[in-house]
Amino acid sequence: MFSAIGRFFRALKYLFTGKVDSAADAISANPTVISATFDRVIEDKKKRLNEYKDAISAMIAQEENKKERLSDLTKEIEKLEKLKAGAAARAKSLVDKYNGDAVAVKNDPEYVKCQSAFKDFTSTLEEKRQRATELDDDLKQLIINISGHKTQIQSLMRDLEKIKEEKHDAVADVLSAKEEKQIADMVNGISNDRTSEELQRLRDMRQKAVANARVSRELAGMDSKKAENEFLEYAQKNAADDEFDALIGLGAKRESAEPAANDTKIPEA
Numbered sequence: 001m002f003s004a005i006g007r008f009f010r011a012l013k014y015l016f017t018g019k020v021d022s023a024a025d026a027i028s029a030n031p032t033v034i035s036a037t038f039d040r041v042i043e044d045k046k047k048r049l050n051e052y053k054d055a056i057s058a059m060i061a062q063e064e065n066k067k068e069r070l071s072d073l074t075k076e077i078e079k080l081e082k083l084k085a086g087a088a089a090r091a092k093s094l095v096d097k098y099n100g101d102a103v104a105v106k107n108d109p110e111y112v113k114c115q116s117a118f119k120d121f122t123s124t125l126e127e128k129r130q131r132a133t134e135l136d137d138d139l140k141q142l143i144i145n146i147s148g149h150k151t152q153i154q155s156l157m158r159d160l161e162k163i164k165e166e167k168h169d170a171v172a173d174v175l176s177a178k179e180e181k182q183i184a185d186m187v188n189g190i191s192n193d194r195t196s197e198e199l200q201r202l203r204d205m206r207q208k209a210v211a212n213a214r215v216s217r218e219l220a221g222m223d224s225k226k227a228e229n230e231f232l233e234y235a236q237k238n239a240a241d242d243e244f245d246a247l248i249g250l251g252a253k254r255e256s257a258e259p260a261a262n263d264t265k266i267p268e269a
Contacts, residue, residue, distance in 0.1 A: 038167035
């Protein structure tokens with residue numbers, strides 16, 4: 001029993017689901033709904049496309065920032081190279097000053113200063129060059145990525161334009177198909193179009209009005225004409241009967257029999 005009840009409710013569920021799906025399909029096939037659905041899809045794609053553009057704009061801004069930082073690093077590297085060369089040149093002047101006496105040169109405080117600056121410039125220069133190399137590699141990869149995204153967004157924009165065109169084509173196709181179906185249904189006598197029903201009602205009313213007028217005309221002269229027709233029919237029938245009786249020899253007997261019948265009198269009391 002419980003199994004049967006369960007099957008019953010499942011059947012109701014399937015029936016309701018099927019009706020809902022059919023109704024949803026019918027509504028979705030409406031040209032206005034199709035147009036609105038396309039509009040929603042187009043707006044969603046526009047929104048995502050704008051977000052994509054914003055992301056690419058941020059990448060381009062990052063590219064410009066990296067280019068600026070690389071340019072600054074390049075200037076710093078050039079400056080450090082000059083400072084390093086300057087420190088070396090200053091130390092070399094000490095060598096010339098002391099005629100190549102290494103002990104005298106190294107004991108000069110200026111030499112220590114130049115040597116320390118040279119080491120510091122060399123270390124800093126190495127760091128700057130390494131950072132510039134990394135930044136240059138990042139910048140090259142970023143440019144490649146931006147170029148790829150630009151190509152992709154151009155493709156998406158073309159797809160969006162195609163969807164806009166597809167919207168008009170889809171609505172036109174649905175309308176055309178609907179009209180063709182209505183025409184086919186009318187030809188097959190199964191049209192549900194309201195105009196066809198109204199035309200049929202008008203035709204029925206016309207036929208009914210014509211019939212009513214004919215009936216009224218007939219009823220107007222029915223009594224007198226009916227009587228005339230009955231008299232004519234009776235006269236034609238009697239004439240035919242007399243002719244028939246005369247042909248078979250009954251006409252004379254009928255005439256002789258009629259006076260005899262007339263002469264018969266009722267006895268007086």
